[in-house]
Amino acid sequence: EDQVTQSPEALRLQEGESSSLNCSYTVSGLRGLFWYRQDPGKGPEFLFTLYSAGEEKEKERLKATLTKKESFLHITAPKPEDSATYLCAVGRTSYDKVIFGPGTSLSVIP
Amino acid sequence: GAGVSQSPSNKVTEKGKDVELRCDPISGHTALYWYRQRLGQGLEFLIYFQGNSAPDKSGLPSDRFSAERTGESVSTLTIQRTQQEDSAVYLCASSSGPGREQYFGPGTRLTVT
Numbered sequence: 001e002d003q004v005t006q007s008p009e010a011l012r013l014q015e016g017e018s019s020s021l022n023c024s025y026t027v028s029g030l031r032g033l034f035w036y037r038q039d040p041g042k043g044p045e046f047l048f049t050l051y052s053a054g055e056e057k058e059k060e061r062l063k064a065t066l067t068k069k070e071s072f073l074h075i076t077a078p079k080p081e082d083s084a085t086y087l088c089a090v091g092r093t094s095y096d097k098v099i100f101g102p103g104t105s106l107s108v109i110p
Numbered sequence: 111g112a113g114v115s116q117s118p119s120n121k122v123t124e125k126g127k128d129v130e131l132r133c134d135p136i137s138g139h140t141a142l143y144w145y146r147q148r149l150g151q152g153l154e155f156l157i158y159f160q161g162n163s164a165p166d167k168s169g170l171p172s173d174r175f176s177a178e179r180t181g182e183s184v185s186t187l188t189i190q191r192t193q194q195e196d197s198a199v200y201l202c203a204s205s206s207g208p209g210r211e212q213y214f215g216p217g218t219r220l221t222v223t
Contacts, residue, residue: 031209043201043214044153087153091209097143097158097166098205098212
């Protein structure tokens with residue numbers, strides 16, 4: 001069965017303390033892996049799409065990487081405004097629905 | 111261009127009443143999703159429309175929930191005989207095709223009293 005898991009469930013960092021979030025997936029055919037950011041009371045905001053193993057995407061302090069089994073979202077020198085829930089999702093080569101992971105709640109403390 | 115819009119932004123209803131939530135997807139997007147998100151919880155898939163294919167209704171929690179989509183445009187999610195456990199934020203998202211990144215609306219916050 002296709003599934004997506006994320007770890008850790010919650011992460012608390014000091015401002016400037018770099019770390020990584022993990023997204024592990026099992027799918028029959030990967031079309032794309034997506035990262036989203038969700039702030040409280042808002043809909044998720046699309047960040048990145050990764051299509052193949054070895055691909056990397058960057059945006060400000062965020063860098064997403066992809067292997068055949070997992071993706072990492074690296075956060076370099078985070079700031080308090082990076083606090084949010086980060087969701088990953090996979091799109092499949094079938095016409096089936098995209099599957100979301102449960103998310104990682106990130107708190108960056110000044 | 112315009113993003114995904116949802117209406118109303120907030121809805122308070124009495125237990126037992128029916129409610130209708132609306133989603134306007136990004137123009138040209140063939141795929142449309144509805145999700146439910148309870149306070150402090152993750153996204154719960156409800157239903158997926160892709161073009162003219164039969165919708166994937168596998169996430170609808172009961173027969174009180176239904177959704178329609180007219181072609182590749184507006185979608186409505188209807189909840190009949192609302193219960194307090196239906197209180198949540200209902201999110202709509204659209205994408206340019208199957209398996210592609212989704213763009214979310216701001217959500218409708220439903221409160222059942």
